[in-house]
């Protein structure tokens with residue numbers, strides 16, 4: 563029966579050794595089956611008890627039981643150790659995550675030209691002290707027209723091919739100018755802000771028209787605001803905007819000039835059209851149609867009726883406003899000739915930016 567003691571000792575050693583070199587739960591499970599499974603080595607030895615004599619039982623039963631307990635215990639301990647190691651490794655991995663580590667070039671995305679131009683416009687105006695305003699895309703007749711001095715049946719409504727919604731007096735805003743009125747009603751004076759957002763018109767889509775487009779509205783209201791404030795703001799904005807354009811390398815845009823022509827919009831009086839010197843040439847090119855001037859955006863002094871609609875006394879305050887389409891600006895800045903590229907999603911167009 564020394565044989566049984568020998569077998570117990572050997573099994574203990576073998577199990578301990580095998581566990582030592584195993585390092586994952588699957589292997590440990592295999593070892594458990596090998597030793598303690600239904601036909602496992604230890605189970606087999608235990609099943610022999612029934613053949614023992616009374617003396618042998620007395621001598622070995624408790625040792626065999628102890629072997630079983632011991633084996634179960636060290637397998638359990640090893641399993642827990644591995645789980646702990648795994649958890650620690652996870653924590654360590656998290657802690658040592660390197661945010662500056664290498665990222666393959668091809669995975670890099672970039673901003674859509676629209677997003678780039680929006681950021682640039684916002685940054686320029688923020689640097690001039692403007693706030694960023696916002697307004698709803700679904701508007702009422704009042705904000706989109708009436709409050710902007712375009713009452714019902716006013717011919718100026720014809721300029722805007724409006725998407726009317728099923729709800730009465732409700733529409734998709736045809737321009738960002740309604741944000742002016744929201745600002746007047748909701749912000750304390752003085753006001754200086756821009757609002758960039760989507761606008762909608764019932765237009766057939768072609769190379770230079772879309773039914774949905776982005777506009778930027780600017781509004782400044784304070785005591786003694788004059789047209790000179792508008793001109794200086796427009797000039798500085800355009801100079802900075804086109805300063806960084808690669809296409810303008812042969813023109814000194816630092817002192818890019820502007821020109822003013824009269825213009826009509828019911829919500830401004832007087833109204834103006836602001837042109838800028840062509841940033842691409844000195845003597846005429848296709849962009850400026852050989853005139854050396856590019857029509858860029860309209861604006862003017864806010865009409866007293868609009869100030870009144872916004873709850874502001876036009877005897878005490880005055881203001882200027884302007885509005886322009888982002889698409890035209892982006893097309894000029896990046897030399898893009900078809901408006902449809904912006905939403906086309908074609909990679910060979912987008913990857914140029």
Ligand code: DAH
Nearest residue numbers: 737739860861862883884885
């Ligand atoms: N809202 C006008 C449009 O979309 C653009 C505009 C003109 C805005 C003159 C202004 C402005 O603020 O003063 O056609």
